[in-house]
Amino acid sequence: MSTVLPATGITEVLYTARAMRRLRPDPVPVEVLAELVEAATMAPTASYRQNWRFVVVNDPGVIDQLGQIHARIFEFARPLASATLPEGVFRSVAHLGTKLGEAPALVVVGGTEAPDGRAGIQAFRTWYAGILPAVQNLILAARARGLGTTLTTLLLEGAHDEVRDLLGIPEDVVLVAVLPVGYPSGHFGRPPRLPVSEVGFLNHYGTPLPDPPKSDS
Numbered sequence: 183m184s185t186v187l188p189a190t191g192i193t194e195v196l197y198t199a200r201a202m203r204r205l206r207p208d209p210v211p212v213e214v215l216a217e218l219v220e221a222a223t224m225a226p227t228a229s230y231r232q233n234w235r236f237v238v239v240n241d242p243g244v245i246d247q248l249g250q251i252h253a254r255i256f257e258f259a260r261p262l263a264s265a266t267l268p269e270g271v272f273r274s275v276a277h278l279g280t281k282l283g284e285a286p287a288l289v290v291v292g293g294t295e296a297p298d299g300r301a302g303i304q305a306f307r308t309w310y311a312g313i314l315p316a317v318q319n320l321i322l323a324a325r326a327r328g329l330g331t332t333l334t335t336l337l338l339e340g341a342h343d344e345v346r347d348l349l350g351i352p353e354d355v356v357l358v359a360v361l362p363v364g365y366p367s368g369h370f371g372r373p374p375r376l377p378v379s380e381v382g383f384l385n386h387y388g389t390p391l392p393d394p395p396k397s398d399s
């Protein structure tokens with residue numbers, strides 16, 4: 183299954199929503215970007231807080247500024263990425279590393295009410311787990327519309343507060359991911375992944391979960 187077209191079925195969406203880092207410059211209508219954000223908000227939300235926040239950036243000047251920061255951070259990360267990533271993945275990551283500023287749109291995702299380190303109901307893992315399903319929904323909604331995207335964190339790992347200030351995001355919002363969004367110049371396809379029997383277990387860790395019957399997804 184390999185196509186640049188919108189996907190029609192949930193299985194195709196799930197199995198072909200891989201990282202798409204090479205994007206065409208064609209603009210993505212703001213209504214479509216709003217649809218992606220709406221789809222994101224259909225995700226589960228811890229304690230019904232709906233504390234996710236999304237900043238859609240389609241101003242080329244702002245995207246360029248963010249792209250310059252990203253390229254700066256990528257140069258720091260380049261040696262480690264080059265040494266640790268498989269060759270093809272590194273080439274793709276390096277492309278986005280220097281070209282994030284050319285994406286037609288970015289969606290910056292964060293959340294309010296981030297915990298301050300105290301244990302309990304506000305624990306950090308629950309807070310994070312409350313934002314990430316929305317990010318994945320956004321990825322899948324993009325794929326369903328024939329749009330490519332990639333979950334990225336490098337920009338935030340290197341320049342969280344700089345990004346927050348540049349976008350006028352208040353200090354109580356902690357940023358989690360940046361998703362460049364655009365029509366892909368490559369093709370969607372099933373990503374290479376370890377088999378279920380290597381990563382899944384039945385009843386007891388170490389007892390492999392049998393691989394499912396082969397599908398053509």
Ligand SMILES: Cc1cc2nc3c(=O)[nH]c(=O)nc-3n(C[C@H](O)[C@H](O)[C@H](O)COP(=O)(O)O)c2cc1C
Binds near residue numbers: 274332374
């Ligand atoms: C938490 C997380 C952070 C990521 N950060 C980045 C990033 O900063 N830059 C990037 O190019 N890809 C990033 N990725 C995407 C992965 O590199 C990508 O999923 C991996 O290369 C597999 O690609 P595939 O889905 O096309 O097989 C991130 C993925 C996750 C889950």
